[in-house]
Amino acid sequence: MKFIENKNKFFIASLVVIAIGLLTMCFNGFTGKGAFEQDIEFKGGSLIQVNIEQKLTGTIKEELVELTKEITGDANPRITAADNTDVIITMTRADADSRIKLFEAIKEKYNLKDDQARADSDVSPSISGEIKLGALKAVVLGAVLILIYISFRFKDFKFGASAVIALMHDVLIMLAVYSVFRIPLNNSFIAAMLTIVGYSINDTIIIFDRIRENKGKMITDHIDIINTSINQTLSRSIYTSLTTLIMIVLLFILGADSVKQFAFPLIIGIVAGTYSSIFIASPLWYIMSKSKKNKKKNGKPKTA
Amino acid sequence: MKGKNTKAKSIFVFLGMLILVAAISGLAVLACMGVGKEQVAKVEVTQETKAETEQAKEVKDEEAKEETTEETKLPQIAQKKIRLGLDLQGGVNIVYEPKLDRAPTAEEMSAARLMIQKRLDAKGYTEAEVSQEGNKRIRVDIPGVDDPQKAIEEIGAAGLLRFVDMQGNEIVTGKNVQKATPQAYNGNAGTEIVVSVEMDSEGTKLFSDFTKDHIGEQIFILLDETFLSAPTIQAHIQDGKGQISGSFTIESAQELADGINAGALPFALEPVNSMGIGAKLGLDSLNSSLIAGLIGFILILIFMGVMYRGCGLAADIALTLYIALLILVLTAMEATLTLPGIAGILLSIGMAVDANIIIFVRIKEELNLGRSVRSAVDAGFQKAFSAILDGNVTTLIAAVVLYIFGTGLIKSFATTLGIGIVISMFTALVVTRILLKAFVNMDIRKPAFYAIVKKQSKEA
Numbered sequence: 001m002k003f004i005e006n007k008n009k010f011f012i013a014s015l016v017v018i019a020i021g022l023l024t025m026c027f028n029g030f031t032g033k034g035a036f037e038q039d040i041e042f043k044g045g046s047l048i049q050v051n052i053e054q055k056l057t058g059t060i061k062e063e064l065v066e067l068t069k070e071i072t073g074d075a076n077p078r079i080t081a082a083d084n085t086d087v088i089i090t091m092t093r094a095d096a097d098s099r100i101k102l103f104e105a106i107k108e109k110y111n112l113k114d115d116q117a118r119a120d121s122d123v124s125p126s127i128s129g130e131i132k133l134g135a136l137k138a139v140v141l142g143a144v145l146i147l148i149y150i151s152f153r154f155k156d157f158k159f160g161a162s163a164v165i166a167l168m169h170d171v172l173i174m175l176a177v178y179s180v181f182r183i184p185l186n187n188s189f190i191a192a193m194l195t196i197v198g199y200s201i202n203d204t205i206i207i208f209d210r211i212r213e214n215k216g217k218m219i220t221d222h223i224d225i226i227n228t229s230i231n232q233t234l235s236r237s238i239y240t241s242l243t244t245l246i247m248i249v250l251l252f253i254l255g256a257d258s259v260k261q262f263a264f265p266l267i268i269g270i271v272a273g274t275y276s277s278i279f280i281a282s283p284l285w286y287i288m289s290k291s292k293k294n295k296k297k298n299g300k301p302k303t304a
Numbered sequence: 305m306k307g308k309n310t311k312a313k314s315i316f317v318f319l320g321m322l323i324l325v326a327a328i329s330g331l332a333v334l335a336c337m338g339v340g341k342e343q344v345a346k347v348e349v350t351q352e353t354k355a356e357t358e359q360a361k362e363v364k365d366e367e368a369k370e371e372t373t374e375e376t377k378l379p380q381i382a383q384k385k386i387r388l389g390l391d392l393q394g395g396v397n398i399v400y401e402p403k404l405d406r407a408p409t410a411e412e413m414s415a416a417r418l419m420i421q422k423r424l425d426a427k428g429y430t431e432a433e434v435s436q437e438g439n440k441r442i443r444v445d446i447p448g449v450d451d452p453q454k455a456i457e458e459i460g461a462a463g464l465l466r467f468v469d470m471q472g473n474e475i476v477t478g479k480n481v482q483k484a485t486p487q488a489y490n491g492n493a494g495t496e497i498v499v500s501v502e503m504d505s506e507g508t509k510l511f512s513d514f515t516k517d518h519i520g521e522q523i524f525i526l527l528d529e530t531f532l533s534a535p536t537i538q539a540h541i542q543d544g545k546g547q548i549s550g551s552f553t554i555e556s557a558q559e560l561a562d563g564i565n566a567g568a569l570p571f572a573l574e575p576v577n578s579m580g581i582g583a584k585l586g587l588d589s590l591n592s593s594l595i596a597g598l599i600g601f602i603l604i605l606i607f608m609g610v611m612y613r614g615c616g617l618a619a620d621i622a623l624t625l626y627i628a629l630l631i632l633v634l635t636a637m638e639a640t641l642t643l644p645g646i647a648g649i650l651l652s653i654g655m656a657v658d659a660n661i662i663i664f665v666r667i668k669e670e671l672n673l674g675r676s677v678r679s680a681v682d683a684g685f686q687k688a689f690s691a692i693l694d695g696n697v698t699t700l701i702a703a704v705v706l707y708i709f710g711t712g713l714i715k716s717f718a719t720t721l722g723i724g725i726v727i728s729m730f731t732a733l734v735v736t737r738i739l740l741k742a743f744v745n746m747d748i749r750k751p752a753f754y755a756i757v758k759k760q761s762k763e764a
Contacts, residue, residue, distance in 0.1 A: 118584070118585045145701045187712075197702060201698045247597070247606070270421075
């Protein structure tokens with residue numbers, strides 16, 4: 001397959017997805033919905049999860065909003081369905097007392113068997129700020145260290161740089177998924193991001209490793225070397241993605257609700273990570289090394 | 305002669321490996337059975353006491369009972385267990401911060417910790433753990449709680465120290481008490497150990513007014529509803545410095561002083577983060593993830609066997625060993641397993657499978673070039689090594705950074721991922737290799753056993 005020759009098509013495909021994500025973020029941001037749905041771990045607030053013993057309908061939703069408004073004073077609580085007949089009510093910070101009152105009110109209204117809420121959570125905004133900051137620090141420092149390691153091992157900064165850009169590509173695609181599907185940002189969002197970062201960097205390195213090896217023994221231009229290397233590693237890339245996908249799709253099908261929320265972005269992320277390793281990282285390395293070579297040799301650039 | 309020898313030896317190696325893998329897997333299964341057992345049993349039992357109508361649930365209870373009796377028979381593997389995070393077994397986690405403009409001192413923090421501990425003991429949360437996080441946070445973890453809201457409510461507010469009279473009227477409260485210290489006091493009866501209590505100006509006045517008319521009466525010192533001490537008033541205390549005497553040992557005097565100090569915190573504790581998950585909800589998450597993981601793992605084993613035949617078989621054995629080792633290491637570390645932790649395990653399984661696939665692709669390539677099986681296996685491992693090393697080291701870097709910067713759940717993800725990567729490198733590079741070499745030496749030399757090759761290579 002001609003990966004380098006068609007690189008612009010691949011770039012454009014990625015950019016389109018990323019652009020859709022960014023546009024959704026902007027649109028939702030400006031219309032007041034917020035660029036992302038955020039769980040209380042990220043924005044602070046309280047939630048309770050209650051088994052209401054029936055499917056959540058529009059009417060029940062309205063009733064729950066009313067109840068929550070009455071008891072906690074939050075005019076805008078979020079009601080979402082969870083496993084089976086559970087509902088999660090997310091609200092601005094409410095103290096333990098009013099959370100219990102809210103549960104008791106729901107219990108009475110729907111004549112529930114449970115004597116207690118299934119889950120109850122409260123996060124102050126100062127903590128959520130720290131969680132976000134910690135995650136951001138970790139991702140940035142991690143990327144820098146990976147960049148250094150790859151540059152050192154491959155004796156070529158351009159490999160490191162293209163790998164990290166491919167990584168950023170995956171992060172942006174993931175963000176697009178979270179924004180478009182309104183999957184709330186929470187702790188499993190961070191774990192999902194990290195999983196994809198780890199997976200994708202590994203994927204990219206396998207291909208770069210081939211390029212490094214072939215560069216040493218093939219006396220031909222970079223286009224040829226890269227295409228050969230990608231083709232040689234293609235079956236591995238596909239099989240590895242397949243086996244990982246088997247696991248995660250099963251998690252998505254069988255998992256509890258919180259697991260599903262984690263598995264869905266992972267499925268997209270694995271696909272994006274494999275895609276970026278094959279169609280983005282290597283062409284990027286090609287572009288970077290081409291421009292440097294041109295400066296050195298002042299030769300005619302190859303047609304792309 | 306020599307050939308026969310190596311063949312016999314390699315069969316021996318192969319069988320030995322199989323036995324080793326079986327033994328380690330057995331140990332891992334035993335370790336697994338201990339995980340979260342106590343909590344599981346407890347939840348089912350409490351359910352049982354409620355009126356059960358559905359038959360299905362009754363069956364489940366019986367199963368649980370059987371399991372609990374089984375547990376006592378199980379050999380205890382060094383008493384160690386993988387612990388389950390609150391998201392998997394249910395429970396309550398609360399983080400407190402003092403409501404203060406300045407940073408709290410170390411003494412204030414330990415007094416606050418003690419106060420919370422006393423409060424938990426009083427409410428019967430014996431499994432609760434109280435720990436300090438950073439220099440201004442106190443973290444309380446209570447595993448396996450049925451009613452998260454009630455627990456949060458009960459231990460939510462700050463503790464209250466009260467001195468009350470015999471009718472139950474409040475004389476002074478914690479805010480009036482400055483500090484309590486155990487002291488040696490030289491009285492008429494020789495040296496005895498007392499606890500001296502100092503009041504602030506308001507407390508001094510209140511206490512002076514009260515003791516003036518009530519000499520000979522008892523007062524009760526209470527922390528929340530917990531009784532700490534009931535001294536008898538001996539004199540009119542005007543300076544706000546009371547002494548509680550009694551037959552104290554140094555320890556019991558210290559304990560009383562600690563109790564009073566705990567209730568006399570000069571600040572309130574504010575819960576900044578609380579999370580409560582009902583035990584049942586946590587178990588649902590755990591079970592569904594484990595079932596998905598198990599099915600997925602079996603599918604992967606089948607996939608590898610079909611795609612890579614003999615190599616796949618070697619990989620399957622290595623992967624089984626990998627899982628077993630991972631479980632044992634996590635057990636030995638008494639690691640806490642959470643949902644993100646399971647994600648870390650899944651990712652590292654992916655990496656373990658990947659390492660094997662990378663090697664097999666290389667072996668196949670070498671076979672396609674017409675090399676002998678023996679040299680193809682050697683070359684395959686040699687050429688795959690750099691890719692596996694670099695891929696795993698970069699992921700390991702990410703895991704270490706996350707471990708350092710992350711909190712709670714993220715740390716758990718980083719732990720399982722990091723350990724998983726190290727073990728997966730070992731099983732892929734060492735165990736798979738030993739097995740493949742054993743195959744080669746067992747005179748299994750048909751390339752078709754190792755890979756689906758395009759051209760049949762000449763040499764056997």
